[in-house]
Amino acid sequence: MNRQPKAIVLGVSTGGWQALNRTIPELPEHFPVPLITVQHMASSSDNILVKTLDQASHLTVKEADEKETLNKGTVYIAPANYHLMVEKNMTLSLSTGQPVNFSRPSIDVLFETAADAFGASLIGVLLTGASKDGSLGMLRIKNRGGLTIVQDPKTAAAPLMPQSAIDLIEADYVTGLDELANLLVELTC
Amino acid sequence: MNKVENGNHLTVDEIEIKLLLDAIFLKYGYDFRNYSRASIKRRITQHKTIAGYQKLSDLQHQILVEEPAFRKLLHDLSVNVTEMFRDPLFYKKFRTDIVPILQTYPFVRLWVAGCSTGEEVYSLAIILYEEGLRERCQIYATDLNESVLKRAKTGIFPISKIKEYTTNYIQAGGSEQFSDYYTARYDSAIMKKFLKDKIVFSSHNLAIDGVFNEMQVVTCRNVMIYFNRKLQNRVVTLFRDSLCTGGFLCLGKKETMKFLSCEKDFIEIADQERIYRKHKS
Structure with missing residues (x-):
């Protein structure tokens, strides 16, 4: 990627909060892009997890609001029970449409809309999960010229999700969680 | 004739979506032009695939000449997922x-x-x-x-x-x-x-x-x-x-x-x- 990406999208499922808690707090205060996240979660979960992650991080971590404008150095987490989508004008949209891959929010929905909105100026990150959600989204990101990073399934709490993506696309980076924050900094700062 | 520079850089897909929404409004009066684009685009693309159209322009022509084709599209354009005592x-x-x-x-x-x-x-x-x-x-x-x-x-x-x-x-x-x-x-x-x-x-x-x-x-x-x-x-x-x-x-x-x-x-x-x-x- 030869120019600054407009955003990073990140999808994670089983083992997700541990993975996010190991990665997000490592990102520096002046992280120059927004990071938009889908974490599959139980429908009734409150945002205590979001608040905990926010307190542990240099960046602002918040639940995504509809029509919210994306800001650099902010981490947006999809609310339970809504799909999260990215618009070309750098805002977020929500939807209560049917679950995709049995999930709402779905990683594919976020990734595909972000790929359409940002094309080559996008980084997609797919981490641990016991689901195939996210693979088609990574394919779309790749086809639109974006950069793809997949967690090394050997290091994942649940390997199915990263493995499904690796089976479908040739990822630009396959990495362990320990190196992820550094890699994101290198690619963006 | 002067060529007008288009600063929006719309992709072909985006132009076709816009034309389709204009067509729906002009022909049937339903106005989806101010719906959030990412979501409406997703639903149109899904309908295109499921209904078996090759191109968005095929879909556009069909809904203009066949009202039943439009009704089917209309059904897929609105999100109808709900429940009793939701929240x-x-x-x-x-x-x-x-x-x-x-x-x-x-x-x-x-x-x-x-x-x-x-x-x-x-x-x-x-x-x-x-x-x-x-x-x-x-x-x-x-x-x-x-x-x-x-x-x-x-x-x-x-x-x-x-x-x-x-x-x-x-x-x-x-x-x-x-x-x-x-x-x-x-x-x-x-x-x-x-x-x-x-x-x-x-x-x-x-x-x-x-x-x-x-x-x-x-x-x-x-x-x-x-x-x-x-x-x-x-x-x-x-x-x-x-x-x-x-x-x-x-x-x-x-x-x-x-x-x-x-x-x-x-x-x-x-x-x-x-x-x-x-x-x-």
Whole structure:
């Protein structure tokens, strides 16, 4: 990627909060892009997890609001029970449409809309999960010229999700969680 | 002729979506031009694939010359995923904070805008019945989509959903037997007639239609998230003009009046449940 990406999208499922808690707090205060996240979660979960992650991080971590404008150095987490989508004008949209891959929010929905909105100026990150959600989204990101990073399934709490993506696309980076924050900094700062 | 520089850099896909939405508006009057693009594009693309069109331009031509093809597309353009007592804490708040004020009115009109297949309409009807308001209320349930309205009118829901709805009902503060409100037939639950009697189902398009009565309550939950700011402003203005002074506006859990043109005309009375009250202008 030869120019600054407009955003990073990140999808994670089983083992997700541990993975996010190991990665997000490592990102520096002046992280120059927004990071938009889908974490599959139980429908009734409150945002205590979001608040905990926010307190542990240099960046602002918040639940995504509809029509919210994306800001650099902010981490947006999809609310339970809504799909999260990215618009070309750098805002977020929500939807209560049917679950995709049995999930709402779905990683594919976020990734595909972000790929359409940002094309080559996008980084997609797919981490641990016991689901195939996210693979088609990574394919779309790749086809639109974006950069793809997949967690090394050997290091994942649940390997199915990263493995499904690796089976479908040739990822630009396959990495362990320990190196992820550094890699994101290198690619963006 | 001068060539006009296009600063928007629209992709071919985006241009075709725009042309399709223009075509729908020009031919049928349904206005999806101010819907959030990412979502509408996703639904159009899905419809294209499922209905077997090669190109968006094929779809555009077909819906222009064949109304049934348009009706099928229309059905897929609106999101019709709903449940009874969705977000139970909202309904609980409705019961504790709104109902006592409604009880001071001689007659109460409620408008459920964007009612889809009707699950939330029947939920409201149950609460009004339990709170003794049934005899002096009228619920108007509207949607732009005629086929979901037809289903809403029947009041028939899959029996497989009833367990979830019963849990929601209890969480929403319901204390009666939920099974008293429906008749089970094979794999369906049919809502009882005394609930239906107080509901008028009717076609109304928030993007183009206007005020039709003065309301004490408007609920419009998880509908405006599909609209862009311009259309959201139109719709909340319509709600403000429909509500009596002191009337209530109920939005979805992730919807807010913040940054909308009518924000100043409302007071937020329940921030988690997104309930607003129109104050004196």
